[in-house]
């Protein structure tokens with residue numbers, strides 16, 4: 001293997017789950033639906049983990065930039081013909097010895113305007129004081145048009161009997177419309193919750209054009225960032241003869257993201273140019289592209305770049321579909 005690699009020092013091997021979920025799209029059928037969903041729960045309940053599972057690779061550009069009048073958007077998921085917009089509930093229900101009602105009122109924020117509120121409860125912790133306080137606030141604040149569902153998370157940590165008893169207890173304390181048993185981390189039950197959310201949102205036009213949401217998988221955006229940095233540093237003809245692909249993506253538990261990309265070049269000579277003297281060119285591309293990814297994703301990024309020579313990459317259909325282009329035989 002003569003491929004060169006650059007990256008940070010902590011080049012740990014990738015786990016089995018390093019690949020991102022498939023970015024294939026479900027066909028759109030029936031009336032369009034759209035709405036806001038607030039995930040609430042005590043700290044550590046698994047809100048971020050669940051959000052990442054449901055939104056997957058398709059973090060929209062708009063989610064990064066737009067502040068809505070309602071609440072900050074954390075992510076957008078497409079479920080068939082439904083557009084699910086997840087809103088932030090900053091600082092909601094931090095545990096306090098004595099619940100400060102005014103504080104909760106001020107923090108209710110996104111949840112107040114959400115079409116659906118999903119309460120996450122940790123299976124092994126059950127009906128804690130914190131959850132009791134949240135239920136009390138829900139009783140007082142949920143509007144007549146709002147739907148409230150329960151998601152018992154971390155089911156991998158408890159036995160089935162415990163789950164059933166907890167579900168009964170929570171449903172006795174609040175009239176949840178639906179109850180889901182999930183493991184946000186492992187993905188169990190997440191599809192069912194997402195499908196229910198999609199089906200329960202009000203009918204209406206999407207808030208964001210489809211091409212801003214579904215057609216911009218993060219892998220592609222990240223590849224485009226690296227390609228842009230290469231273009232800025234290379235002689236004019238080379239950028240047209242290279243392509244960048246994101247080969248692997250791993251959102252790590254420590255909150256960082258590892259991104260592996262391959263730069264395909266058509267000629268051996270170009271490889272040396274991209275690497276530069278002692279690898280300086282590719283290192284500076286790495287630094288610049290990574291900085292942009294960090295800003296975009298809002299989390300630390302470990303970027304690994306490899307250069308590979310593929311004389312025929314321009315003719316390879318696979319490369320075209322990776323770029324989101326259609327490849328027509330004899331038309332390359």
Ligand SMILES: Nc1nc2c(ncn2[C@@H]2O[C@H](COP(=O)(O)OP(=O)(O)OP(=O)(O)O)[C@@H](O)[C@H]2O)c(=O)[nH]1
Pocket residue numbers: 041042043044045046047048049050153154155156157182183184185186253
């Ligand atoms: N065993 C298990 N752990 C999980 C599951 N879902 C989330 N976790 C873990 O629970 C911890 C908290 O998850 P987060 O998604 O950060 O929780 P959060 O509700 O966003 O937390 P805050 O940001 O503090 O409000 C992390 O260590 C997760 O890995 C699950 O289904 N099973």
